[in-house]
Amino acid sequence: MMTSLPVMLPAYAEIFLLGMACLILVVDLYLPERMRDVTYVLSLLALLGCAVFTILVGSATGGQVAYTFNGMFVSDVMANVLKIFIYIAVALCMVYSRSYLADRGLYRGEFFILSLFATLGMMVMVSANHFLTLYLGLELMSLCLYSLVALNRDSAVATEAAMKYFVLGALSSGLLLYGMSMLYGATGSLEITRVAEALQAGGANRTILVFGLVFLVAGIAFKLGLVPFHMWIPDVYHGAPTAMTLLIGSAPKVAAFAMAVRLLVGGLGTPALAVDWQQMLVILSVLSMALGNLAAIAQTNIKRMLAYSTIGQMGFMLLGLLSGIVGGNNLSAASAYSAAMFYTLTYLFMSLAAFGMVLLLSRKGFEAEELSDYKGLNQKSPWYAFMMLITMFSLAGVPPAVGFYAKLAVFSAVLEAGQVWLAVVAVIFSLFGAYYYLRVVKLMYFDEPQDPIPVRPRMDMGLLLSANGLAILLFGIFPGPLMDLCYYAIKGLGSAG
Numbered sequence: 001m002m003t004s005l006p007v008m009l010p011a012y013a014e015i016f017l018l019g020m021a022c023l024i025l026v027v028d029l030y031l032p033e034r035m036r037d038v039t040y041v042l043s044l045l046a047l048l049g050c051a052v053f054t055i056l057v058g059s060a061t062g063g064q065v066a067y068t069f070n071g072m073f074v075s076d077v078m079a080n081v082l083k084i085f086i087y088i089a090v091a092l093c094m095v096y097s098r099s100y101l102a103d104r105g106l107y108r109g110e111f112f113i114l115s116l117f118a119t120l121g122m123m124v125m126v127s128a129n130h131f132l133t134l135y136l137g138l139e140l141m142s143l144c145l146y147s148l149v150a151l152n153r154d155s156a157v158a159t160e161a162a163m164k165y166f167v168l169g170a171l172s173s174g175l176l177l178y179g180m181s182m183l184y185g186a187t188g189s190l191e192i193t194r195v196a197e198a199l200q201a202g203g204a205n206r207t208i209l210v211f212g213l214v215f216l217v218a219g220i221a222f223k224l225g226l227v228p229f230h231m232w233i234p235d236v237y238h239g240a241p242t243a244m245t246l247l248i249g250s251a252p253k254v255a256a257f258a259m260a261v262r263l264l265v266g267g268l269g270t271p272a273l274a275v276d277w278q279q280m281l282v283i284l285s286v287l288s289m290a291l292g293n294l295a296a297i298a299q300t301n302i303k304r305m306l307a308y309s310t311i312g313q314m315g316f317m318l319l320g321l322l323s324g325i326v327g328g329n330n331l332s333a334a335s336a337y338s339a340a341m342f343y344t345l346t347y348l349f350m351s352l353a354a355f356g357m358v359l360l361l362s363r364k365g366f367e368a369e370e371l372s373d374y375k376g377l378n379q380k381s382p383w384y385a386f387m388m389l390i391t392m393f394s395l396a397g398v399p400p401a402v403g404f405y406a407k408l409a410v411f412s413a414v415l416e417a418g419q420v421w422l423a424v425v426a427v428i429f430s431l432f433g434a435y436y437y438l439r440v441v442k443l444m445y446f447d448e449p450q451d452p453i454p455v456r457p458r459m460d461m462g463l464l465l466s467a468n469g470l471a472i473l474l475f476g477i478f479p480g481p482l483m484d485l486c487y488y489a490i491k492g493l494g495s496a497g
Contacts, residue, residue, distance in 0.1 A: 014120060096352075099359075118144035192266050315429075319410040
């Protein structure tokens with residue numbers, strides 16, 4: 001539905017962030033090292049300003065779908081909700097990373113400016129209604145993340161991780177572009193809503209469509225880190241400085257989810273074609289749950305363990321996306337897709353808390369990356385041990401943490417779709433996952449500490465990390481509001497309803 005709005009209104013937040021990022025880039029050039037906090041504060045203010053603009057745009061459109069730039073850019077409820085969560089995630093990454101970066105000589109303007117430009121890329125991805133806009137946002141985000149991984153130029157491990165990420169990322173972009181070009185050839189349009197209309201009208205060559213769909217799903221799978229396109233995740237998570245791992249493992253997953261929804265649900269969601277991509281997602285989901293949860297058991301490095309855990313978690317998230325259209329009808333599509341969105345947002349908070357704890361326990365000259373570093377944490381800091389306990393319980397799907405309700409939502413979606421076998425497989429792999437998450441809890445509460453140094457974070461990090469952990473618990477006790485928000489967001493997406 002088109003609305004008679006000022007043409008730039010839907011993109012106000014993106015325009016503001018671009019202007020602020022350029023301003024911060026110039027200001028940072030003239031700041032002495034001791035005043036680096038100015039860049040930090042300006043970056044947080046830029047994200048706050050984006051949130052204000054996004055809320056204003058949402059209220060101005062009244063929840064309606066608004067297009068601009070000749071239909072290439074869309075503002076709808078889902079875009080606004082996901083953007084708000086992206087701002088929160090990036091802001092938390094900046095706060096959590098502050099001490100870590102300062103101790104390693106990486107507390108520089110480049111980190112904040114690249115983070116802001118990566119955020120801009122994510123925002124463009126979330127609001128893309130055109131293949132070219134989507135690709136533009138994806139590449140802006142990806143190039144910034146490659147640079148962030150390699151920010152510590154003196155680290156051979158970080159440089160190697162950045163190279164792997166870049167090469168495999170370029171390959172996935174090529175797959176995505178090839179898939180888009182085939183869909184363009186079949187439908188005659190690059191605009192996602194027009195592609196959907198062309199498919200509804202029929203007449204497109206089905207062989208070309210399915211062929212393009214395979215490449216498109218492969219590109220999406222890489223960005224989400226799904227098997228067999230997962231190879232980069234363990235090496236990049238492990239090799240990158242933990243501050244960069246925190247950023248890569250959180251907000252970009254929300255943008256990748258938005259990309260999947262825009263392309264698969266918004267553009268290729270016709271019942272005839274949905275059957276094909278849903279079958280592909282079934283295979284990716286089962287493989288990801290299997291490899292992610294089984295490989296994580298063997299890890300002794302917590303960053304690699306969380307990397308394989310991410311692969312498994314994204315496999316669970318797919319359960320919602322692959323359950324929307326059953327037997328040619330999409331009556332339960334909104335609830336299935338909203339379950340996937342709910343899972344993505346809860347995973348965002350869990351990932352922030354888990355990697356935030358790794359940053360909290362790291363200090364100058366010491367990386368808290370080994371599982372043994374968490375031994376006896378309860379004796380050193382009962383409160384932060386409790387925060388880690390909530391996070392691990394949530395990742396494992398233990399009530400009353402929100403992870404339990406996220407898994408319950410996607411399992412329910414699969415059962416509603418009649419795929420009982422898939423729900424059984426998912427539950428079995430959840431049990432495997434519980435082992436390595438609860439192993440961390442055992443180390444914290446039942447082992448003696450190896451390192452007697454107490455945990456004393458900065459006040460801002462301590463408060464926000466505590467709020468992050470308590471939010472995981474609170475959303476678990478009262479999951480209704482977030483679930484309703486996700487359902488409302490998906491219903492506000494023109495083609496999903």
